[in-house]
Amino acid sequence: MRMRVNARERWRVVVGAGIGLFLTALASMALSHGSPTIPWLIAPLGASAVLVFGLPASPLAQPWPVVGGNSVSALIGIACTLAWGPTPMTAAVAVALAIAAMFALRCLHPPGGASALLVVLLGTTDPRFALVPVFTHSFALALAGIVYNNATGKRYPHRQGVAAPVPSASHQPVFTEADLDTVLKRYNQVLDVSPDDLQALLAQTELESYRRRLGELRCRDVMSTDLVTVEFGDSLQDAWKLLRERRIKALPVVDKVRRVVGVVTLADFMRHADLDFHHGWVERLRSFITPSPTPYSTKPETVGQIMVRQVRVASADRRLSELVPLFADTGHHHIPIIDDDKRLVGIITQSDVVAALCRSH
Template sequence: MIVAPSQHDAHKSGILSKFRLFTPILAGATLKERLIGCLGALIGICLTGFVCGLVMGNDPHLPLIVAPIGASAVLLFAVPASPLAQPWSIVGGNTISALVGVTVTTFVTDPALAIGLAVALAILAMSLTRSLHPPGGAAALTAVIGGAAVARAGFWFPFVPVAINSLLLVGVGILFHKLSGRQYPHRQAVAPVNTHKTADPPAAFRVGFNTDDIDAAVANLNETLDISRADLDALLRQVELQALLRQRGDLTCADIMSRDVVTVPLDATADMARTQLLDHDIRTLPVLDGEGRLAGTVGLRELAAMTPAAHLPISEAATANPSDPAIGLLPRLTDGTIHAVVVIDEARRVVGIISQTDLLATLAKSLSQTGLPAGLMSGHGQGI
């Protein structure tokens, strides 16, 4: 059912359109995230200034904290995932740029030429050292027009206070983000590899877009994006998954899981587990502890080189809840390492298992219902 927008909604939309220039363009820029960023900047700048005061003794001839650190704090606490906000970018970018600025001041006497050269050469130096950081331009400029205090410090200025300021701010940032549950420094998405040690790309990456497509798309935009190619690849694949969940996310894990699950106890031997796997023609066995809770999984790959009486080589289990969308398991069951996802309840008791076969059969059925040619596959679902 389509509901026509009310006059109030239309009026509100009209007002917002007039102020579209004030709409945040950053994805994920929620009010909560911005408030966390404000708190981080408050703590980071105050602590940096306080510690620098203790270290440098509040020297009236030396700035306690340089202005570019304020811009660094914006990046560090408001967009911590940005490549421009990483530790080396902040410390290296500010320090190297300040060093460039001092060097330019030493050899160029014309102020107008000096300020231009300082910023331009700072960009070049940061690019060559992979430490591009926008506040670095301000650090270079400060080294040129900072006045008597900066001139008196000379080549010490890039290190005291610029490098000290930057190091302290990064240290506070790492601690703050850890306490607030954020990831910093940002860990770039890892490029997928074929776990079977062949030249083929992983199965999930043989169709759809690839890295060459991403490079071509970015080149066509003719813009520099504030995100790494690996992160962009991961983001686009997550978008694909979310679209699939929206279109076919009505089926839950409980709908397609195998319920008669073959398991082994934690104290079973390798020979007992191997027998269970071969008798039932399956590849993955959930391992249960003494209270019947999931302790992990074991598979034929791990048991291949084990002696019959050896203890089980237990691996961490891939798990899901019965109410989770079944299509959401697609990335895990196509990564080349996981053959089955164990479905558990809140007490970590096994209620079912979903294998690659189960998910493939579900996708085949879904495709056939849309009129696309697809064969319906069947078979025992536990880790085939």
């Protein structure tokens, strides 16, 4: 399958791998003081560099798998060589045991198998080889990966226990985390992507599917034009009556030329009437919306005093697909639609979007 990676990301990986290996080699030469018995780079680090810089989100490329996987595997290879000598059987057993150890220690790292194989092929029996150069090289490469990846916008180490960002807190995918865990257990294979990232990718794919299926629909094609509005000076009692009679949750507030100046919702009434407590809420609401009999009042009397002034609006010519993130990411339930003169001509609710999506499907 063709890789979906642009040229910029490819160059980021290429340059990062080159810089990482170069710095690792310099650090190794400095620590070994030019000793000819200590290699300034070991071959498995080439594969480790591909993972660290090319797949920084992979569970196989995190610092502990890089350092622990290579070092533990080298120790196992040395132990096998000490026991049976450098034979083909020793190489096979060393790699197999290295994989088992990496599974047990939660540091599975593909180049670790190469580290175990390397020491057998070299006939290495000195346990210090696992420390210098294997551990020191792996540690230096992981450190270079931390600095370079974060400097180029890639989070590394990539924390696997923290949920990756999804399109929104309010938009929930059609599957749950438990569903994904069940499928992964049934799949029963090592994935080169964390479950958190996989869940985020699936949720974003679902959202992209919504956008595609909504196609070229414009706001004017699905908006409700049977509008119920109020003005700044209308009484709270009249506004509440409209909300109840029309069974709607929001009323656009317009001026004399029908330009939107705010919106008043059921939540605004509840907040200002202090209806957080259930006891006596009917009396509090009735007292709140009833006009004061005196010229002076200590409570709001008109819609303009409780409305929300910052209102997200959309043009009638705007693609409906562009409103999906507004409903999903910001928690909007209704968006007023305006014409070229910024006058209110309709309103779109979450229900309108769902209905359009069903029709397009």
